[in-house]
Amino acid sequence: xxxxxxxxxxxxxxxxxxxxxxxxxxLALDGPLLVLAGAGTGKTRVLTCRLAHxxxxxxxxxxxxxxxxxxxxxxxxxxxRVGKLLGEQxxxxxxxxxxxxxxxxxLRIHAELVGLKSGFTILDTDDQIRLLKQVIxxxxxxxxxxxxxxxxxxxxxxxxKGLTPEKINSKQSYKFADGKGAELYKTYQERxxxxxxxxxxxxxxxxxxxxxxxxxILTKYHQKFRYLLVDEYQDTNxxxxxWLRLLAQGSENICVVGDDDxxxxxxxxxxxDNILRFEKDFPGAKVVKLERNYRSTEHILGAASGLIASxxxxxxxxxWTEDEGGHKVSVTGVWDAPAEARIISGEIENWxxxxxxxxxxxxxxxxxxQMRSFExxxxxxxxxxxxxxxxxxxxxxxxxxxxAYLRVLKSDTDDLAFERIVNTPKRGxxxxxxxxxxxxxxxxxxxxxxxxxxxxxxxEIRGKARTALRxxxxxxxxxxxxxxDIRHTEMAEKILDESGYxxxxxxxxxxxxxxxxxxxxxxxxxxxxxxxxxxYLEHVSLVLDVDRGPQEDEISLMTLHSAKGLExxxxxxxxxxxxxxxxxxxxxxxxxxxxxEERRLAYVGITRAREKAKIYxxxxxxVYGSWQSSVPSRFIDELxxxxxxxxxxxxxxxxxxxxxxxxxDFSSSFERAKSDRDSPGWQRYxxxxxxxxxxxxxxxxxxxxxxxxxxxxxAFKVGDRIFHQxxxxxxxxxxxxNKLMVAFEKAGEKKVLDGFVERA
DNA sequence: CTGCGCAGCCTTTTT
DNA sequence: GGCTGCGCAG
Numbered sequence: 001x002x003x004x005x006x007x008x009x010x011x012x013x014x015x016x017x018x019x020x021x022x023x024x025x026x027l028a029l030d031g032p033l034l035v036l037a038g039a040g041t042g043k044t045r046v047l048t049c050r051l052a053h054x055x056x057x058x059x060x061x062x063x064x065x066x067x068x069x070x071x072x073x074x075x076x077x078x079x080x081r082v083g084k085l086l087g088e089q090x091x092x093x094x095x096x097x098x099x100x101x102x103x104x105x106x107l108r109i110h111a112e113l114v115g116l117k118s119g120f121t122i123l124d125t126d127d128q129i130r131l132l133k134q135v136i137x138x139x140x141x142x143x144x145x146x147x148x149x150x151x152x153x154x155x156x157x158x159x160x161k162g163l164t165p166e167k168i169n170s171k172q173s174y175k176f177a178d179g180k181g182a183e184l185y186k187t188y189q190e191r192x193x194x195x196x197x198x199x200x201x202x203x204x205x206x207x208x209x210x211x212x213x214x215x216x217i218l219t220k221y222h223q224k225f226r227y228l229l230v231d232e233y234q235d236t237n238x239x240x241x242x243w244l245r246l247l248a249q250g251s252e253n254i255c256v257v258g259d260d261d262x263x264x265x266x267x268x269x270x271x272x273d274n275i276l277r278f279e280k281d282f283p284g285a286k287v288v289k290l291e292r293n294y295r296s297t298e299h300i301l302g303a304a305s306g307l308i309a310s311x312x313x314x315x316x317x318x319x320w321t322e323d324e325g326g327h328k329v330s331v332t333g334v335w336d337a338p339a340e341a342r343i344i345s346g347e348i349e350n351w352x353x354x355x356x357x358x359x360x361x362x363x364x365x366x367x368x369x370q371m372r373s374f375e376x377x378x379x380x381x382x383x384x385x386x387x388x389x390x391x392x393x394x395x396x397x398x399x400x401x402x403x404a405y406l407r408v409l410k411s412d413t414d415d416l417a418f419e420r421i422v423n424t425p426k427r428g429x430x431x432x433x434x435x436x437x438x439x440x441x442x443x444x445x446x447x448x449x450x451x452x453x454x455x456x457x458x459x460e461i462r463g464k465a466r467t468a469l470r471x472x473x474x475x476x477x478x479x480x481x482x483x484x485d486i487r488h489t490e491m492a493e494k495i496l497d498e499s500g501y502x503x504x505x506x507x508x509x510x511x512x513x514x515x516x517x518x519x520x521x522x523x524x525x526x527x528x529x530x531x532x533x534x535x536y537l538e539h540v541s542l543v544l545d546v547d548r549g550p551q552e553d554e555i556s557l558m559t560l561h562s563a564k565g566l567e568x569x570x571x572x573x574x575x576x577x578x579x580x581x582x583x584x585x586x587x588x589x590x591x592x593x594x595x596x597e598e599r600r601l602a603y604v605g606i607t608r609a610r611e612k613a614k615i616y617x618x619x620x621x622x623v624y625g626s627w628q629s630s631v632p633s634r635f636i637d638e639l640x641x642x643x644x645x646x647x648x649x650x651x652x653x654x655x656x657x658x659x660x661x662x663x664x665d666f667s668s669s670f671e672r673a674k675s676d677r678d679s680p681g682w683q684r685y686x687x688x689x690x691x692x693x694x695x696x697x698x699x700x701x702x703x704x705x706x707x708x709x710x711x712x713x714x715a716f717k718v719g720d721r722i723f724h725q726x727x728x729x730x731x732x733x734x735x736x737x738n739k740l741m742v743a744f745e746k747a748g749e750k751k752v753l754d755g756f757v758e759r760a
Numbered sequence: 761c762t763g764c765g766c767a768g769c770c771t772t773t774t775t
Numbered sequence: 776g777g778c779t780g781c782g783c784a785g
Contacts, residue, residue, distance in 0.1 A: 626776085
């Protein structure tokens with residue numbers, strides 16, 4: 001791509017409208033730079049402008065800039081915005097991507113130097129666990145006492161710290177199976193090498209090995225990368241830090257952007273210390289603080305700033321805004337989780353009745369289990385919502401299975417893929433047979449597939465298993481043959497079909513099977529965007545995620561963690577109770593550091609709000625099935641009073657504000673329930689419920705809705721075609737009482753109450 | 761080899 | 776309270 005010159009770049013229009021600090025951060029091109037960007041201070045804008053600025057001033061070609069992010073989403077966003085700034089002509093920027101995708105790219109070039117071949121596969125957690133299960137079993141260790149899952153986490157944490165097996169000390173090693181940790185780690189790495197595979201942690205770690213053992217290669221990259229840009233620096237782990245530091249030895253032009261107050265990923269290896277230490281690590285570093293906030297009102301910022309000030313270890317920033325006034329942050333005490341859901345739903349309907357969209361609204365919870373009460377209530381009222389986060393597309397079993405088929409098609413040595421699908425769908429090849437194959441494969445030093453070919457020729461394996469394996473091998477051969485002439489998407493469909501895989505889900509009475517088939521269709525679509533199967537597989541593990549569905553007007557429901565980086569005019573923050581938030585587990589395991597991370601999470605939560613932030617706490621909450629009375633979160637006490645208001649009317653006779661809150665909520669709970677019944681959703685529900693035989697939930701005084709003792713049954717049955725006001729036509733996939741799982745023709749799979757549907 | 765039943769677990773999540 | 780993963784029985 002040609003580098004465009006704007007002549008006097010100081011006057012370039014992309015600099016217009018930046019505030020002085022932002023401009024400073026964009027223009028300071030030489031030497032290390034730390035941009036401390038508070039929430040909503042235009043961080044991405046600075047990053048993209050800086051990139052544009054480097055390019056337009058001709059300081060570097062696009063291929064000479066390394067820009068790293070954590071997520072694909074962030075990378076996409078940056079690419080998009082730089083493109084917009086420079087007028088759509090940024091085909092280039094080949095080195096803009098996630099830490100992992102860039103590390104993988106480098107590793108593919110030099111794979112041989114760390115004992116891999118360029119076409120190595122990248123394993124996901126699932127593969128890791130299965131591999132480690134084998135390793136643990138082979139070492140004759142009690143699999144129940146020492147689980148593969150735990151070892152995966154342990155090895156991951158070592159890799160996050162930049163530790164290869166040799167560097168594991170005995171204390172660390174003793175965390176697993178009485179000191180066998182390091183040894184198992186080593187065996188695992190050997191197995192990976194044989195499989196020509198990497199896990200996510202390896203991508204970075206192998207880079208470190210590559211660079212330290214081959215200084216001439218590192219020098220090559222020093223010459224190549226003239227500018228380094230790092231997003232979300234507070235989330236980097238030790239390994240990523242070491243990687244950056246090696247690369248930054250070249251030009252010293254490293255610019256990191258981050259916010260220590262938003263570091264919420266300590267539990268997965270992020271080191272806040274990296275950002276706190278930046279000035280020491282990179283002597284002569286310039287520091288620019290972005291403190292002017294363009295998102296939230298004065299009260300929201302005041303509440304958030306006051307809260308975060310309780311943290312000890314921070315660089316210290318104070319957000320400010322010209323947007324004075326606005327609503328104070330509200331704090332409301334409620335009786336329990338259903339009440340919380342009821343009251344918040346009411347608030348949302350209120351908002352909607354003022355012609356504000358559902359899209360403006362988010363509910364942010366600490367743990368995903370807290371979502372349930374909201375989902376139930378929304379379904380009841382027919383409020384549209386989406387859950388953000390949750391199991392990711394490419395982590396779903398059916399997608400992994402499909403990928404395994406494709407991996408086998410591509411490679412006859414991908415043992416993990418082969419093992420995954422050899423008996424999926426069921427072909428009558430059991431654990432014993434697979435065990436036999438594995439033992440043989442290891443002793444002969446060849447792949448599972450090759451072993452299968454050999455052993456089915458002899459009497460080693462007999463009967464049904466042999467017939468099935470032979471047929472399976474024949475299928476694979478045929479598919480490979482055909483794959484030469486057919487487009488990869490068509491081939492994928494063919495394989496899923498001929499293997500009986502799609503049939504397996506069609507026959508399944510599992511409620512999720514319709515959705516799974518839908519996902520498989522979506523997979524084919526995703527594949528279609530790539531020219532070849534190789535290109536697709538290359539990208540799938542690292543840089544691909546599917547944009548789900550068209551934008552509808554829906555309430556967003558997510559965890560605080562997944563809310564980072566997002567903003568909403570109206571934000572609900574339920575569950576602010578001791579033990580829930582801050583999370584007891586976090587405090588138990590990490591003490592003060594844990595508490596401070598929780599507090600940062602609270603800070604992230606409040607600063608998501610543009611206009612209104614509403615905090616709730618319940619007096620009673622069900623924890624693991626049993627009821628417990630709960631105490632309001634200490635974070636509530638830490639909010640500066642001048643920015644906070646108690647939501648319900650105050651009665652003066654009780655002690656603390658909190659106590660008054662609870663008291664007033666109790667006294668008005670009947671009122672609430674009553675006004676609740678005036679809501680549009682409730683009326684819609686009332687109007688509809690009698691159309692069907694499905695029993696409406698019974699109402700018991702005060703508390704709006706209780707289910708009858710027996711589960712209601714629906715007049716509808718699985719397979720019925722129905723119509724829903726919002727989602728259109730669909731077929732019932734499964735029914736749980738009066739809750740129906742419906743596969744809609746347009747809207748996909750949704751859970752709805754039978755009161756809202758009619759026979760089509 | 762499959763299906764069922766029970767025991768034990770239980771924060772957050774990306775690549 | 777609800778899910779998962781394992782063991783056991785058929």
